[in-house]
Amino acid sequence: MANYLKSRIVSYLFILLGVGAGFAICEVSMENPDYSSVWAVFITGFTIGECIMIRKWLRRETS
Numbered sequence: 001m002a003n004y005l006k007s008r009i010v011s012y013l014f015i016l017l018g019v020g021a022g023f024a025i026c027e028v029s030m031e032n033p034d035y036s037s038v039w040a041v042f043i044t045g046f047t048i049g050e051c052i053m054i055r056k057w058l059r060r061e062t063s
Contacts, residue, residue, distance in 0.1 A: 003061075004054065004057045007057075008053065015046070019042060023035075023038070
């Protein structure tokens, strides 16, 4: 699992930059942004994406 996290560290940096940009755009474009729905969508998407990536990584490791 440590190898998986090392291979994904660059992706996590880009994800954090994307979230920061999303919050900045949300702050500029909305008077009262609803952060709870933004976090719910982000966590759901991040979880699904990570499950897919872990499954691919496990297939590669076991092959």
